[in-house]
Amino acid sequence: MEIREKVVIVTGGASGLGEHITRELLESGARVVVLDNSKESLDLMEENENLLKLNCDITNESELKTALEQIVSHFKSIHVLINNAGILYSEPLINIMSKEKRHSVDLWQKVIDLNLTAPFLLASHVVEHMVMNRTKGVIINISSISSNGNIGQTAYSAAKAGLIAMTKVWSKELGRFGIRSVAVSPGFMDTGSTHAAISESIVDEMRNKTPLRQLGKSENISTAIKFAIENDYFNGKVLEVDGGLVL
C-alpha cells in the first residue's frame, strides 16, 4: 500500500517515538491523525493541513468513538492504525523490602488498560469501519523486546506479548478483507521513556548486551513501520528491530 494520501492513526503520536513516526509519515505524504491524551503535547505540534490532532483518552471507549467519528468526518476513511501509545513500567512481582510486598494491582491494571486493552478497543472500532466501507488497510501494533519476558516487567511484558498474540489472530481473521495486521517490536531505545523508566545501569547493561552495542533510534522504528505499510504481503508477523539483542 502506498503511504501517500492514506489516512493513518497514530496513538500517542504527539511526543517521543510517536511524534517521530507522525513526522515521518507526514513527510511521506500521509494524512495523519494523532490521538494523544496530552493536550500540551498536541498544542506544541506544528499545524499541517494533513494533520488532525485529537485530544483523547484511548482507554475510554466513548471518547474513542467520538474521536473516530471526527476522523471519518474530516478525512472520510481510515487505512492504517498504529497502536503506539503505551507506558513503560517496571516493578518486580515481589519486593519484600517495600511496604506492599507485592506488585501493585492498580499499576498492573493501568499498564494492561493502556498497552493492551486500548489497542484492542481501537482496532475493533477501526476494523469495523474498514470492513463496512470495504477499505483495505493495515493494523500495526508496537510491541517490545520485553514481550519475551523481561525481568522486572511483569505487566509490561504481558501486555506486549498480548499485542503480538492479537496481531497473529487479526492477521488470520482479517486477511480475507484485505486488512493486514503486523507488529513492530523495538529493542531498547534511546528515548526519553526508556531513560525515565529504566535505571541508567540497566540501560548500559542492555546496550552492552546488544550485539550492535548501541540503543535503537526512532528512525529505525519509523523505517520498519513504513516497510510494514508498503509491503502488501507482510502479514501476521513481528518485525524485531532490536540490534540483535536476545533477552
Added chain:
Amino acid sequence: MDKLNKILSDVFRLKPEEINDFLTMQDVDRWDSLTHMDLITSIEEGFDIQFTMEEIMAMQDIKTIKSVVLEKTS
C-alpha cells in the same frame, strides 16, 4: 445465478449440489459473522455491486441473497 452459486459453494466450502434456497445461516457450520462478510465482499467483487447495511443484515439465507443480488443486477 451460476456465478452466485459458485461463490456460495466456494465461500461455504460446500458442493454445488448442496446449495439450495432453503439454506440459512444456522444450517451452515462455516457461516459465522466473519464468513458472512467474506461472502458479502466476494459477491460485491463478483457482480460489481455494493450492498447497504440493511441488505447485509437481511442476507441470512440463500433465498434472500439471491433475491437481493437479482434486484441489484437487473
